[in-house]
Amino acid sequence: MRTDHGLQVIRIALIGAGRIGTMHAGNVARRVPAAELAAVVDPRVDVAESLAAKYDARAYPDIDDVLKDPEIDAVAITSIAKVHSELVVRAAEAGKAIFCEKPASLELAEMDRAIAATKQAGVVFQVGFNRRFASDFAAAHAAVVNGEIGTPQLMRSVTRDPGWPAGMTHAAGIKPWTIFRETLIHDFDTLLWLNPGGRPVEVYTRADALVAPQYKETGLIDTAAVMLSFDNGAIATAEANFSALYGYDVRGEVFGSKGMVTAGRHANTPMLHYGEHGISQQTLRSDEEMFTDAYVAEMSQFADAIRTGSAPPVTGEDARNALRVALAAMKSHEERRPVQLDELG
Template sequence: MTYLQHPAAEDRPVRIAVIGAGWIGRFHAESIARRVPHARLEAIVDPVLPAVQELATSLGITKISTDVADVLADPDVDAVLIASPLRFHAELITAAAQAGKDVFCEKPGGRTIAELDAAIDAAASAGVVLRFGFNRRYSRDFAAARRLIDDGAVGTPQLLRSLTRDPGTEAGISNPERIAPGTIFLETLIHDFDTLNWLNPGAIPVKVHAVADALVAPEAKSGGLLDTAVVTTTYSNGAIAVAEANFNALYGYDVRGEVFGSAGMVTAGTPQATNATSYTAAGIASDTTRLNIHLFHDAYTDELAHFTDDVAARRGFGSTTAGASPTAAPGGVDARNALAVALAAFRSAETGLPVEVADIAELRAAEGAVQLQGVQA
């Protein structure tokens, strides 16, 4: 779908450097190099040199570094994609913005509201594009659900549900000691919180109550691991939402959403890889998706294509196209609202008590459409 047309001041691709050569960084780098129109993978940086070398070789990239400062000082780099661990997100956003680079950052963008606010402010001051990796907005079924909601299909939202069940193994969670406390809220359910906020347009989360435990790997609970959680959020329009997560869905990667309202209901998501289903003497069966990069393959690509379009528009690089609705782009308000719910859920799980979101941060509803210039804040 073509949704942006701009007069060509300079007809060239947006040159992007990827920061982080881990799991998702590798996939994003491959997407930029091979699947995102009008983008070019300019450089890769990661403190682990062998990881950078291996990725660069596979993609035919010659510009690599172990020092972020190198790409931030590179005039051939227009934008950076931050796929580093969470603890580095905010400082990297700030450094990139101050260097004049447009920024795409994986969720959530910061560990605290203060951290994230500083990063958002830095991007706003620099006038650069800042987007966050909430890929479900670009999944075709979730995007279709949002369009139906905008068209009045559910009337006034009353009940919402979002779930994330990560696929596991019969042995349970691998290396539970490497999962930081709060991960289930800050890095897993953060997607569900953004999805629920987005599927309830015009409303903001008001109160959060979370229950969580280590049911998959109970032996790791003493180290702070929580692998199963249910979070209830009350919104300013009265709607009640439930988000749930578990780290060991043996049947596949399961991500679903549902909005029920005064006029009807919409749903999105399925663990099935295709609609093909077998009916045999052994029972009814269908293949399921096992990896996030397979379940959201096109969504990951479309979010980066949309980011590339926004950067091209700001820099005057000419006409570009991307495959998702321009209402989807998640900016500063969206990242901040999702992080506030995640932090409230973490606190609620620790105390056993409901938490007012206003005690975490003052929120406002996100705009309905993307702002093409600068930060959505």
């Protein structure tokens, strides 16, 4: 067993070398204490080789090569969402600890299968809901847990992806239901996390293609607002849009009987520019800018959970709870009515 400053070195194989995978690869190789990027797996061999070469890792076209390698401790699944649950099951059966980007599954039955496989194998299974690891969101959560805002009454979570004056040039490539299962699922997890002890009971959705209406007939939804009702009385809204011209906009808010906490920021620097057109400030333009430290923290805690055998900070059950809300929001949109969570099992 190799150690680094007294810590067991965790050797991680990256599964999927796209944008988010490339970011995680750099963090594991350079910023996560006592972690090593051991391998990169991607069917695009040239892409895998290019990324692996940057960090002195090995490149493979198929996951089987790393699953049978006894020196690989864990996998980080950052491939396309539709194969996440299957990869979780395969990694669990091989005895590897698993970090999986959200969503861990697109369907509840497959999510349940993944959870069962990880429990049977006794491996760590953590899902990548990064907002929980951002310092401002974590502080807001702590304030709620400590009773500093009293009983949660009104809650809000916002995700607005950065847009461009030319519009959504990639709209044709966005799969149906992406806004619920891959974007708003962050907001659903955030709202559940910020209302500890509360259980969502009803979901109501209003959604449309307002940014790129020409793609509505192909199933595009680019704007959505979802209302959640909780059994402890709290009322929450989650909203998303794919084209915020002013930058990347992610925020959270909990208003309660004793006060309020907020989280999220727009500016990438405190600097203000005073000029002939007024006062301006540079804004954040990506999740990698906003959640740089959070991405490192979640992977660091994943490695720590492997070393200690402790429960990861975000579990498969957490992922299932957020997915259940996402599927209810989809059903509400399709049927144009409030949906009870119990309808989904």
